[in-house]
Amino acid sequence: MEPRLQRRVQRYGWNKAADFYEDSWKEQLKPVQDKTMEVAELRPGEAVLETACGTGLITFRIAGAIHPGGELTATDLSDEMVQITGEAADDRKLDHVKVQRMDSEELEFGDEQFDAAISCLGIMYVPNPQRSLDEKFRVLKSGGRTVIATWGERKNCGWADIFPIVDKRVASDVCPMFFQQGTGDTLAVALRNAGFKKVETERFRVTIQFATEEHAIMAAFAGGPVALAYQKFDEQTKMEVHEDYLKSIEEFRNGKGFDIPGEFVVARAFKP
Numbered sequence: 665m666e667p668r669l670q671r672r673v674q675r676y677g678w679n680k681a682a683d684f685y686e687d688s689w690k691e692q693l694k695p696v697q698d699k700t701m702e703v704a705e706l707r708p709g710e711a712v713l714e715t716a717c718g719t720g721l722i723t724f725r726i727a728g729a730i731h732p733g734g735e736l737t738a739t740d741l742s743d744e745m746v747q748i749t750g751e752a753a754d755d756r757k758l759d760h761v762k763v764q765r766m767d768s769e770e771l772e773f774g775d776e777q778f779d780a781a782i783s784c785l786g787i788m789y790v791p792n793p794q795r796s797l798d799e800k801f802r803v804l805k806s807g808g809r810t811v812i813a814t815w816g817e818r819k820n821c822g823w824a825d826i827f828p829i830v831d832k833r834v835a836s837d838v839c840p841m842f843f844q845q846g847t848g849d850t851l852a853v854a855l856r857n858a859g860f861k862k863v864e865t866e867r868f869r870v871t872i873q874f875a876t877e878e879h880a881i882m883a884a885f886a887g888g889p890v891a892l893a894y895q896k897f898d899e900q901t902k903m904e905v906h907e908d909y910l911k912s913i914e915e916f917r918n919g920k921g922f923d924i925p926g927e928f929v930v931a932r933a934f935k936p
């Protein structure tokens with residue numbers, strides 16, 4: 665897909681997903697967010713950049729870890745996500761948190777400003793992931809670190825058929841490279857290409873639980889990256905994709921709900 669189009673699909677898709685995201689995914693993504701926080705080893709007083717902050721599920725944990733004295737700039741491509749996180753930061757009276765709309769491939773900062781650059785589950789959506797990592801390298805101070813979390817290999821993510829099910833009914837792939845960075849050592853290689861050293865990655869399996877069919881369907885279609893394509897479907901097509909998706913996860917059924925396997929990769933790397 666042409667990068668400009670992919671960016672638009674992401675921006676407006678996540679605008680649609682924003683209101684459903686936390687109800688869909690909050691519990692399910694906790695293990696990867698915990699690991700991201702653990703590996704980041706944030707300290708009070710640090711200057712941190714977060715890209716692809718979404719609704720702020722990890723933003724406010726970062727804000728707590730660097731307080732007092734630290735500053736967090738949280739960024740996301742989606743206007744809605746930025747609005748939700750910005751309002752939540754205001755409600756919490758967090759003066760040390762700024763939230764800005766920004767593409768992670770084009771960071772609007774000078775060189776060497778941050779101690780840490782963190783992105784949890786954003787890199788799968790970026791048209792040029794290498795550029796997004798190069799940009800993090802550029803804005804980090806010498807000795808600074810990046811922590812990047814992504815979904816793992818396609819074969820280890822039981823919900824992965826969502827993409828072909830939707831793609832079959834639209835003109836182009838919704839997330840053409842979703843599993844690329846989580847496959848083999850792709851992410852580690854890209855981090856080294858950006859100039860990072862001491863690159864470490866951890867790959868781990870999880871079970872993604874949804875208590876009902878409705879929750880599994882909401883998470884797949886309304887609260888995730890295919891939301892833009894999905895909301896344009898007519899009612900008949902929506903029913904068809906629900907049916908196809910439930911069939912694709914049937915082997916993971918547990919009573920009324922599902923226990924779906926998933927895999928994440930979390931990488932940490934340092935700027936020399």
Ligand SMILES: C[S@@+](CC[C@H](N)C(=O)[O-])C[C@H]1O[C@@H](n2cnc3c(N)ncnc32)[C@H](O)[C@@H]1O
Pocket residue numbers: 671674675678693697715716717718719720721722739740741742745766767768769783784785786789790791
């Ligand atoms: C799965 S959500 C992750 C949100 C949050 N980090 C979390 O862990 O819950 C993915 C986010 O990536 C953002 N995104 C997609 N493409 C992006 C880009 N090129 N630059 C910055 N953010 C992007 C989306 O708008 C969305 O909010």
